Amino acid sequence: xxxxxxxxxxxxxxxxxxxxxxxxxxxxxxxxxxxxxxxxxxxxxxxxxxxxxxxxxxxxxxxxxxxxxxxxxxxxxxxxxxxxxxxxxxxxxxxxxxxxxxxxxxxxxxxxxxxxxxxxxxxxxxxxxxxxxxxxxxxxxxxxxxxxxxxxxxxxxxxxxxxxxxxxxxxxxxxxxxxxxxxxxxxxxxxxxxxxxxxxxxxxxxxxxxxxxxxxxxxxxxxxxxxxxxxxxxxxxxxxxxxxxxxxxxxxxxxxxxxxxxxxxxxxxxxxxxxxxxxxxxxxxxxxxxxxxxxxxxxxxxxxxxxxxxxxxx
Numbered sequence: 001x002x003x004x005x006x007x008x009x010x011x012x013x014x015x016x017x018x019x020x021x022x023x024x025x026x027x028x029x030x031x032x033x034x035x036x037x038x039x040x041x042x043x044x045x046x047x048x049x050x051x052x053x054x055x056x057x058x059x060x061x062x063x064x065x066x067x068x069x070x071x072x073x074x075x076x077x078x079x080x081x082x083x084x085x086x087x088x089x090x091x092x093x094x095x096x097x098x099x100x101x102x103x104x105x106x107x108x109x110x111x112x113x114x115x116x117x118x119x120x121x122x123x124x125x126x127x128x129x130x131x132x133x134x135x136x137x138x139x140x141x142x143x144x145x146x147x148x149x150x151x152x153x154x155x156x157x158x159x160x161x162x163x164x165x166x167x168x169x170x171x172x173x174x175x176x177x178x179x180x181x182x183x184x185x186x187x188x189x190x191x192x193x194x195x196x197x198x199x200x201x202x203x204x205x206x207x208x209x210x211x212x213x214x215x216x217x218x219x220x221x222x223x224x225x226x227x228x229x230x231x232x233x234x235x236x237x238x239x240x241x242x243x244x245x246x247x248x249x250x251x252x253x254x255x256x257x258x259x260x261x262x263x264x265x266x267x268x269x270x271x272x273x274x275x276x277x278x279x280x281x282x283x284x285x286x287x288x289x290x291x292x293x294x295x296x297x298x299x300x301x302x303x304x305x306x307x308x309x310x311x312x313x314x
Contacts, residue, residue, distance in 0.1 A: 007303055010113050011296045013204060017211025031213035035108075038206040043107060044173035046115065046199035047130075050123040051177030052187055061125070063248040068129050068258045071241035072137060075232060076102035095144040096280040097225075099270045100287040101232040103137045106130040107170060108210060109264040109295070112203040114257055117303075125257035130170050138269060145277045214292055222286035229266075229283075230291045234298040238263040242306075256306050263302045265291035 020026040080098035083089045089097070104110065106129040114122035180187070187195075241262040245255040266288045274284040 007117060007300055010116050010207060013207040014211035017208040018214045021212045026212060028212055031209045034205050034209035038108065038202055038209060040169050042198050042202035042205055044169045045195040046123060046202050047127045047170060047173040048177040049187065049192060049195040049199055050120055051127060051174060052180035054124060054181050061254060063250050064125050064254045064258055065128060065132060067241055067244040067248055067250055068261055069132050069136065070244055071237055071262055072102050072104065074240055075237040079232060091147065092145050092277065092279045095141060096274055096284055097229065099137065099141050100266050100284050101229045102237060103133060103267045103270050104261060105265050105267040106133055106261045108206045110261040112206050114260055116203050118253065121253060122257050125254050126261060127174055129261040131174050133267065134168050134170050141273055145279065210292065214289060222283045225283050226286040226290045229287045230294055233266055233291050234263055234295055238302055259302055259306060260299065263295065263299050265295045
């Protein structure tokens with residue numbers, strides 16, 4: 001498999017989006033509309049139509065969840081403990097550093113890339129990783145921030161959080177897809193065709209929106225910290241996940257998917273939380289931008305390194 005021919009067009013979409021915004025050809029404000037469409041319509045359609053057509057037995061690959069989820073949590077804890085013990089930072093600040101290095105943009109980068117390169121079979125592990133980020137990493141961040149008293153939401157805020165998780169389009173479409181798969185009923189052809197039209201829009205919309213919304217402002221003032229976090233996010237975390245995949249005997253496609261999910265940029269969700277709790281906003285913004293830029297090279301490197309597995313997976 002020629003990795004460059006498959007992956008470079010994917011990153012070219014991100015670069016095209018950035019150029020369109022930088023040159024003023026398309027307003028950067030339109031990025032939010034594309035993101036909302038991809039997040040609330042295209043991605044749920046792809047997740048449902050993929051999961052609903054899988055056998056219930058194949059949906060529970062615990063080794064994938066252990067490899068990707070375990071790698072994510074381990075990287076987060078390593079950074080958090082290093083900041084707490086080595087630099088004496090508070091829990092809220094250390095949490096944002098840790099999540100900047102460990103909370104991965106599975107939904108908007110990994111899932112479209114895996115779908116584009118490996119097709120429908122690679123969507124399932126990406127969906128599992130996406131739900132893990134939404135249902136585990138995100139709430140864990142909020143709980144840690146709340147525990148130090150950085151937030152002002154209290155118990156009502158936790159209830160709102162739980163509601164947001166359950167009604168999250170990614171989580172909800174996955175749960176509905178699981179319920180459908182358990183019944184074993186086929187998806188009616190007109191419904192499948194309808195959903196596949198939306199699903200096909202995910203890759204161009206999500207990747208173009210990432211490029212369109214990419215900002216280079218504020219990177220230089222937080223360069224040292226964000227570069228260090230980028231190294232953990234794009235190199236160390238995928239390496240840990242790969243080792244876990246090997247130790248657990250994960251199959252080739254799921255191994256590639258786990259590493260790709262770990263090797264994509266920091267999720268913008270981290271910046272949303274940083275803004276909501278007023279903790280390390282400039283650093284997180286810089287880290288999101290730098291990991292997005294550097295991942296063009298590092299992710300291509302990971303895919304080349306795994307090209308032997310990729311041949312088997314494909």
